[in-house]
Amino acid sequence: MAGSFHGYGRARRLSWVALGAMVVGCGDDGGRTSDNSGNSSITEAGSGTAETTPTTTATASVSVGESSGGSNSVSDSQSTPSTVSDATSVSDSATTDATSASASDPGSSTGPVSASDSDSTGTTGEPPPNCEGMGMGGFDFSYLWVANTDQGSISKVNTETLVEEARYFSDLTQSGASSPSRTSVNITGRFVVVSNRNTGWVTKVAANKADCIDKNGNGMIETSPDKDTLLPWGSDECQLWSTQVTNNVFSGGAGPRGTTWTPGDFNKETCQFDNQKVWVGWLTGPGQAVMGRLDGETGALEVTVPLPNWPLYDAPNGYAPYGAAVDAAGYVWTSAVFSDSTWRIDPVTLEVKQYSGGNGDAHYGMTTDSKGKVWFANYTGHGGVSMFDPMTEQFTIIPGSTGNLFRGIAVGADGNVWSANNGGPLGCGLIQISADTLTVVTFHQFDQCGTPVGVSIDVAGKVWMVDYNGWAYKIDPETYAKELVPIANVHYTYSDMTGGGLLNAVMPQ
Numbered sequence: 001m002a003g004s005f006h007g008y009g010r011a012r013r014l015s016w017v018a019l020g021a022m023v024v025g026c027g028d029d030g031g032r033t034s035d036n037s038g039n040s041s042i043t044e045a046g047s048g049t050a051e052t053t054p055t056t057t058a059t060a061s062v063s064v065g066e067s068s069g070g071s072n073s074v075s076d077s078q079s080t081p082s083t084v085s086d087a088t089s090v091s092d093s094a095t096t097d098a099t100s101a102s103a104s105d106p107g108s109s110t111g112p113v114s115a116s117d118s119d120s121t122g123t124t125g126e127p128p129p130n131c132e133g134m135g136m137g138g139f140d141f142s143y144l145w146v147a148n149t150d151q152g153s154i155s156k157v158n159t160e161t162l163v164e165e166a167r168y169f170s171d172l173t174q175s176g177a178s179s180p181s182r183t184s185v186n187i188t189g190r191f192v193v194v195s196n197r198n199t200g201w202v203t204k205v206a207a208n209k210a211d212c213i214d215k216n217g218n219g220m221i222e223t224s225p226d227k228d229t230l231l232p233w234g235s236d237e238c239q240l241w242s243t244q245v246t247n248n249v250f251s252g253g254a255g256p257r258g259t260t261w262t263p264g265d266f267n268k269e270t271c272q273f274d275n276q277k278v279w280v281g282w283l284t285g286p287g288q289a290v291m292g293r294l295d296g297e298t299g300a301l302e303v304t305v306p307l308p309n310w311p312l313y314d315a316p317n318g319y320a321p322y323g324a325a326v327d328a329a330g331y332v333w334t335s336a337v338f339s340d341s342t343w344r345i346d347p348v349t350l351e352v353k354q355y356s357g358g359n360g361d362a363h364y365g366m367t368t369d370s371k372g373k374v375w376f377a378n379y380t381g382h383g384g385v386s387m388f389d390p391m392t393e394q395f396t397i398i399p400g401s402t403g404n405l406f407r408g409i410a411v412g413a414d415g416n417v418w419s420a421n422n423g424g425p426l427g428c429g430l431i432q433i434s435a436d437t438l439t440v441v442t443f444h445q446f447d448q449c450g451t452p453v454g455v456s457i458d459v460a461g462k463v464w465m466v467d468y469n470g471w472a473y474k475i476d477p478e479t480y481a482k483e484l485v486p487i488a489n490v491h492y493t494y495s496d497m498t499g500g501g502l503l504n505a506v507m508p509q
Helices: 088-094 501-508
Strands: 041-045 059-064 073-074 143-148 153-158 165-169 182-183 191-196 201-206 240-245 258-263 265-266 272-274 276-283 287-297 301-307 323-326 334-335 341-345 352-356 363-368 376-378 385-389 394-397 406-411 416-421 429-434 439-444 451-458 461-466 471-475 482-487
Touching: 059 088, 143 182, 143 191, 143 461, 153 182, 153 201, 191 258, 191 276, 191 352, 276 301, 276 323, 276 334, 301 352, 323 501, 334 363, 341 363, 341 501, 363 501, 376 416, 406 461, 416 451, 416 461, 429 451, 451 501
Parallel strands: 258 323, 323 363, 363 406, 406 451
Antiparallel strands: 041 352, 059 073, 059 240, 143 153, 153 165, 182 191, 191 201, 201 240, 258 276, 265 272, 276 287, 287 301, 323 334, 334 341, 341 352, 363 376, 376 385, 376 406, 385 394, 406 416, 416 429, 429 439, 451 461, 461 471, 471 482
16 A cells, blocks of 8 residues: 655654655645735635636646557547647657647546555655665666756766766757756656747656656667767657647747656565655636646646736736655645745645735745755846745745855755856856755856856765756765866756756755
């Protein structure tokens, strides 16, 4: 029987020891409302709803099962599919035995199992006997996934060898017209999803050939062999599914942005994570933001959750939810760009809470740490790094970080926070902050620094900074040694590119 990895139902709290060296804990947050003197205000909305008759949002999903022995199938979860103009062409190219693709029917929410189901979670402090030795969350390999925004592709870079091993088109457009940006890697590092801002598609790719699917039945896996060879859309057998969460990308800011996996339910019998989900944010209309939950295995859109009081910073249209992350309790967090607010979704009840700082925050990148705190990189406003503590409902600005232009942000298991900076008094580089003392440790400069955007931490604890202009750096957080890694094309990518963000938040080493 699979137990709840999220570790909460109505009880909310669960401190637990997971497998091997993997420990998880988190704090609660209450319902206080406070003033604007650095404190937060909360707006509560009703629970989200499953949209059974979407209007501005239609979804087409082409999916393949995750098991290596699976067969091709087109996701068809409603009897009368909505019309999606791209669905048939995707079906024709992405699968060999399907004749049509249908719009997914967002079904009813099925939240995580209650934390009280302790018999099946393996949370007694001892790892299940058949799951010994899993190590770093089960990672047998580690990759950096970089969105090549101008090419419409995603790169797979080995974090140990620094070799770019493969490239994949991110959607059927096969060009920069799709504008891929946000990535998210699942809890075991086996799968990545990438969201395409201009076309509304979200695509899943397998990191390991063992998880790829022999779609044409020729007894071999046909996939990109190197950085220079991209297979035509639909023919790469490591591309598992692609779902168009919206066919109404009505403006440059409307398409899917904030993207995150949830860990799923750990099954102590198989030592695998079941029921993994992907959350993605987009706009259904000007100033109307939603977060959608996709089935991680099939890509089917299950539910959309409206986000209240969404700001219009690009009036009259606005931007989609900009960042997304999951905390150790299973809550899904998101934020609006240049806003001082953050929204928290309960994946069980779909209740939404909005927290506002009133302190000059202007959020750009965001992440969570193992203590349940939410971190923000602020591009304008006070121009610093800030942290929100759900326990106290307080926003804190890190002294010495203000006046800059921060974008991507990541937190390591060692308690260090890293954020890429594009300008201001600190200049081009990477700030390092102690999450424990809430102070700046140092600012890292680089011999070659253009427009650093993305920051991610791999499962070995190494820090990655991806530059917009065609390269990345690997940084040793102890020695500060830096290695330059060329990656061709333009990279507007700054969410979790390695899986380390999710792993460190819910399974601190």
